[in-house]
Amino acid sequence: MSESDERSKIKIEEAKDKVIGAIAETMDLYGVTPSAANLYATMYFKDQMTLDEMRTDLEMSKPSMSTSVRKLQEIEMVKKTFTRGSRKHTYVAEKNFFRSFMVFYCHMWEREVKMNMEAIEEAQEDLKDVIKDSTSTLEVVEQAKKYFDQLEESKTYYHWLSDLVASIRSGKIFEFLPKDPQD
Amino acid sequence: MSESDERSKIKIEEAKDKVIGAIAETMDLYGVTPSAANLYATMYFKDQMTLDEMRTDLEMSKPSMSTSVRKLQEIEMVKKTFTRGSRKHTYVAEKNFFRSFMVFYCHMWEREVKMNMEAIEEAQEDLKDVIKDSTSTLEVVEQAKKYFDQLEESKTYYHWLSDLVASIRSGKIFEFLPKDPQD
DNA sequence: AAGTTTGTTAAAAATTTATTTAATCTTTCA
């Protein structure tokens, strides 16, 4: 192999590493550990990888790669693939960032809406009881009403968030914000 | 104070606690610690709080409250307010979830776009050098081209994310997805 | 069926992150 060819290959690796570093660094948003982030970013430039390749590439233990890849599968940023011939499992990174965005945020936001709305509904029931209770003092009723209204108001946000999720899921958001803006 | 009045007050507290628990639990999305999440959720039902009130309420140390409140100020979910008369600092929780959403996600997504786009631009420059280098072998040039194209493709996503941020910042997104949907 | 290879689970070690105690610095009021 020629001297300059070797240099070119190194340059390609450096180019990749810059992007790998950036992707890994911003992946804390997705709630993954630095090593899982690193793994995903590495896989982003590969067709597919086995656990042993990951371990060699990142110089980490196999169980560590196993748990990282599991976590990445959970948020659907990595998928298992069948590779005929090989006994090793192979994994591929989701390379479509739109899909990753959709899967991750929709899942998280739905969880937020569900959990908080359920709590709000229950809380409002309790507050209604207090408000309707004829033995309650004016002061207590006023308190209960205040909190009830605050919760009612907050529902607007959760409805909106729910709508946002729906429009991302259905793809309708891309009518408003095209993936490929015409200039 | 009457028996039933006491019961009503407890019921109000229980109602609040349900919502506090839910908010705190879903706040991991915002990358804050459980105690900061707890603090915010508690403040959500108060007009304002001093560090000492926080410490009493959450039964934690003052420096702990100080760092939590600092973190919440960073993501603009809490603001410092002036309270004439008192020497203690007072803090208020941002109660408009739309604002919190906007501030947090726009900030994070802008960071993601900036960091990754800068790395991509640099990497593409390197790859261009390799592609244009007349001494490069065909194999190496093909490799470089492949990565260049992959990066070029990914820019679509970052542009879109950038547009999303802009439309949230400007409020234009609410034309597409109204806060208060007409049925 | 025995032996290998591969992947996962369990327990231990190490690292990081969060919290507290103690000390320092700032501000406010006399």
Added chain:
DNA sequence: TGAAAGATTAAATAAATTTTTAACAAACTT
């Protein structure tokens, strides 16, 4: 200006995560 109160920083402790080593289970090969 000095004393007192309040908030922050620093160092130490505690807690929680992450990572690894080691043992185990499953699947394939011969």
